Amino acid sequence: MIEFGLDTFMPVTDDGHGQPVRGDQAVRDTIEEAVLAEAVGLDSFNIGEHYRPEFMDSANHVVLAAIAGRTERIRLGTAVTVLSTQDPVRVYTDFATLDAVSNGRAQLIVGRGSATDSFPLFGFDLADYEELFEEKLDLLVRLLRDQPVSWSGEFRPPLTDQFVSPPVPSGHIPTWVGVGGSPNSVIRAARYGLPLMLAVIGGRPERFAAHVELYKRALEQLRQPELPIGLHSLGFVAPTDDEAIEVQWPYYKEQFESAARERGWRPPTYEQFLSEVDHGSMYVGSPETVANRIASVVRTLSLSRFHLHYAIGRVPHEQRMAMIELYGHEVLPRVRELLASEPRENEAPTIAVRS
Amino acid sequence: MCLGIVGAGKLGTTIARAAIEAGYDVAMSGSGAADEIALTVDVLAPGARALTTEEVVDHADIVVLAVPTHRFRELPPDLFAGKILIDAMNYWEPVDGIDDELSSPDAGTSAVVQAYFPSARVVKSLNQLGYHELDELRRPKGSADRIAVGAAGADRLAVRRVMRLIDRLGFDPVDAGPLENGVVLEPDGSPFAVTYTAEELSDLVAARATPAGKRIATSAPPRGALAARV
Numbered sequence: 001m002i003e004f005g006l007d008t009f010m011p012v013t014d015d016g017h018g019q020p021v022r023g024d025q026a027v028r029d030t031i032e033e034a035v036l037a038e039a040v041g042l043d044s045f046n047i048g049e050h051y052r053p054e055f056m057d058s059a060n061h062v063v064l065a066a067i068a069g070r071t072e073r074i075r076l077g078t079a080v081t082v083l084s085t086q087d088p089v090r091v092y093t094d095f096a097t098l099d100a101v102s103n104g105r106a107q108l109i110v111g112r113g114s115a116t117d118s119f120p121l122f123g124f125d126l127a128d129y130e131e132l133f134e135e136k137l138d139l140l141v142r143l144l145r146d147q148p149v150s151w152s153g154e155f156r157p158p159l160t161d162q163f164v165s166p167p168v169p170s171g172h173i174p175t176w177v178g179v180g181g182s183p184n185s186v187i188r189a190a191r192y193g194l195p196l197m198l199a200v201i202g203g204r205p206e207r208f209a210a211h212v213e214l215y216k217r218a219l220e221q222l223r224q225p226e227l228p229i230g231l232h233s234l235g236f237v238a239p240t241d242d243e244a245i246e247v248q249w250p251y252y253k254e255q256f257e258s259a260a261r262e263r264g265w266r267p268p269t270y271e272q273f274l275s276e277v278d279h280g281s282m283y284v285g286s287p288e289t290v291a292n293r294i295a296s297v298v299r300t301l302s303l304s305r306f307h308l309h310y311a312i313g314r315v316p317h318e319q320r321m322a323m324i325e326l327y328g329h330e331v332l333p334r335v336r337e338l339l340a341s342e343p344r345e346n347e348a349p350t351i352a353v354r355s
Numbered sequence: 356m357c358l359g360i361v362g363a364g365k366l367g368t369t370i371a372r373a374a375i376e377a378g379y380d381v382a383m384s385g386s387g388a389a390d391e392i393a394l395t396v397d398v399l400a401p402g403a404r405a406l407t408t409e410e411v412v413d414h415a416d417i418v419v420l421a422v423p424t425h426r427f428r429e430l431p432p433d434l435f436a437g438k439i440l441i442d443a444m445n446y447w448e449p450v451d452g453i454d455d456e457l458s459s460p461d462a463g464t465s466a467v468v469q470a471y472f473p474s475a476r477v478v479k480s481l482n483q484l485g486y487h488e489l490d491e492l493r494r495p496k497g498s499a500d501r502i503a504v505g506a507a508g509a510d511r512l513a514v515r516r517v518m519r520l521i522d523r524l525g526f527d528p529v530d531a532g533p534l535e536n537g538v539v540l541e542p543d544g545s546p547f548a549v550t551y552t553a554e555e556l557s558d559l560v561a562a563r564a565t566p567a568g569k570r571i572a573t574s575a576p577p578r579g580a581l582a583a584r585v
Contacts, residue, residue: 116449126452127425181365181486183395184385203487214398221394263447263542266549 002298002339004332005044005307006037006324007079007232010057014251014314021317026056027063029317034067036321038074040328044107046079046307051117054258054314061094068102077107079232079307080178080197084132085118087156088140089164096168104172109197109232110137111178112185128155134188137177141192145170176230179211186211190218190227197230197307205231205281205297212301230305231297234312235283237290237326244285249273251313283308287330294331295338306335357382358520359415359438361408361430363392363400366443367421369486370524371400373493377523382415384408386422386429412438417520419443419481424464425451428471435475439513441520442468443481445542463538465507478508478517479537484550492550493525503556505531505540527553531560539563 010030012020021029034045045067047060057063064076076098081091091108099106112133119126135153142149143164152158176197177189189196196215198208212229219227238244249270257267276282281297283290294306310327311320358374360367360383367383374381381403385392389405396405408430412418417439420427424444442465446457457464465479483504484492494501504526508514518528531540539560551559 119452126450129423129450183364183368183392183399187395202485203491207487207490210399214395217398218394262449265542 002303002335003043003230003305004335005046005075005077005079005230005305006033006042006327007046007048007307007309008033008057008311009048009050009055009309010060010063011314012054012056013320014316016316016318020314023056029320030056030063031066031070033317033320033324034074034076035070036324037328038071040325041332042074042324042328044075044077044307046077046107046109048079049082049113049118050115051121052115054255061098064098064106065101068098068105071102073105075105075107075174076102077174078109079309080109080111080113080199082113082115082118083110083136083140084112084129085122085124086136088136088143089156089159091140092143092164093166095173096164096166099168099173100166107174107176109176109178110140111180111197111199114180114199124155131155137188137192140175141194144168144173144175178232181208181211183211183214186215187218190215190222190224193219193222193224193227195227195229195304197232197305198301199232200281201234202276202280204279205233206300208301228304229302230307231281231301231303232307232309233281233283233297234309235290236311236315237283237285237287237323237331239286239326241285241289244289245274245277247315247319248284248312251311251315255313287326287334290327291331291334291338294335298335298339356380357415357417359383359411359418360403360421361411361418362421363395363405364421364423365486366481366489367419368395368399369489370419370421370443370481371396371403373489373524374520375400375402376493377525379523380404382406382411384411386426408434417441417516420468421481423451424457425454427468430472432472433474435472438475439510439516440468440472440475440477441481441517442477442479442537444468445482447542461538463535464541465534465537469509469534476508476510476513477534478506478510478513479531479534479540480504480506480517480521483540488550495525496522501525501527501552502550503527503529503553505529505556505560507531507534507537507540509534527556529553529556529560536560 010026012026015021037045048057049060051058060078095106095108135155139151148161148163149159150161176195178197178199179185180199200208236244236248260267277284283293311323356379358379358381360371363383363385371381371383383403384406389407393405396403419441421443424446446464456467469477492502504521506514506517521528
């Protein structure tokens with residue numbers, strides 16, 4: 001049974017008249033979106049972690065706790081926790097507490113993060129990018145699996161027979177490793193016996209079949225049990241393909257132009273956007289189009305989880321709500337139907353055709 | 356023909372796959388022992404050999420440097436003596452941290468790499484496209500939608516050999532001139548992560564590189580100043 005999640009970075013959205021909403025409003029709007037996500041049948045709601053003017057997700061555990069108070073069933077997690085610049089003890093306390101508040105619904109995806117703003121902000125050196133993540137993952141896994149913990153490392157003071165409250169049963173908080181395509185990160189997830197969440201933002205998703213194979217082979221070689229694999233990708237759903245493209249493109253363009261300025265990429269063209277929509281791991285279109293493409297990628301990559309980073313950029317709150325409703329009511333039942341009706345082996349990848 | 360690749364990450368494994376398909380004998384290494392990358396190579400670049408970095412250099416006469424930019428100085432400066440070294444790295448401050456030498460705008464980052472490995476024949480190339488574009492946009496010679504990849508270097512023979520490699524990998528090679536011209540292939544230069552035809556890329560290099568090249572001639576730090584750091 002595949003699980004469906006929605007992911008957000010809590011953007012400062014367009015107020016519908018071209019102006020940004022206030023940051024505090026964006027925070028409260030996200031809570032409404034999560035409440036709706038539960039109502040329409042999503043399995044999880046997950047929030048990123050950034051320290052930038054356009055995203056309000058710097059303290060995701062606080063927002064998740066507020067959502068916990070207004071929901072009963074939906075799992076609440078991160079996408080991703082930038083573990084490299086966090087104290088694993090604090091991550092543990094925040095999410096063990098969230099787990100208690102939500103009656104056992106906390107989950108985590110930890111990663112190195114692709115935005116690196118947190119390094120200078122919290123006084124970490126980017127030169128230690130790899131070492132920081134490795135060390136902090138080691139400590140977090142111990143805190144989640146085997147307390148009391150005795151531990152020492154390079155980047156934080158040692159712990160001796162340390163219990164950290166509140167207690168949670170060993171392995172109770174599902175903790176995944178978010179990976180952007182680095183083979184080393186795939187093998188690291190296998191080494192820690194943690195499930196793998198692939199983030200695929202550009203290019204054809206089939207390319208990642210080799211990473212899935214690498215993960216499975218690494219688990220085998222390291223004598224770990226079989227573990228689930230998930231995918232995080234971008235998307236937007238509207239009643240028709242044309243409408244979805246029309247709403248999404250200007251905000252996609254705006255967000256990727258700003259990323260391009262920062263990283264020295266060329267801004268995306270409309271043709272590149274359409275090519276991503278048709279062939280890439282981007283799920284923009286009508287419920288039928290998006291359902292077909294999700295069912296296809298679920299088979300190709302043997303996924304147990306699909307996280308849609310819904311509505312790219314500053315898409316207004318009202319349209320985000322409409323999208324969540326369509327996604328829950330029309331896309332998910334259709335994906336489940338497609339997956340139930342066609343055997344995985346015989347499925348050829350589906351390519352969306354725009355009307 | 357043997358191609359060496361130092362770095363078994365996203366870029367290294369992508370180039371390896373392309374080179375194997377093009378008929379090269381590919382040897383690659385990570386930062387440590389060969390068996391640490393054996394599984395990665397087996398799955399992501401089947402047909403390539405996983406070796407140590409020293410073995411890769413011994414084995415190949417063209418070596419691609421595909422490690423994170425902030426780590427290349429962990430390699431010994433005389434490692435690539437006499438070898439053609441393709442600098443496929445890009446310096447991004449948000450990822451690599453602030454590096455005074457590499458952020459110097461005029462000289463180009465490959466000049467820093469050349470100064471660090473003085474006896475290598477450095478050619479800047481294969482840095483220009485994202486790794487998924489390197490994977491997906493390779494085309495046979497003569498295809499209408501074949502895109503261009505530039506190569507810049509002081510050693511003209513080395514540049515020509517890299518251009519033959521680019522061609523065999525599935526791209527139209529463009530001679531971007533001396534190593535200093537590599538600036539136009541870097542992240543703030545225009546060709547970066549854009550799919551140009553050979554003609555478009557040649558025009559861009561010609562239009563942009565000449566003034567930059569002249570500027571370098573007068574404003575680059577004396578070579579000794581860079582070498583002294585080593």
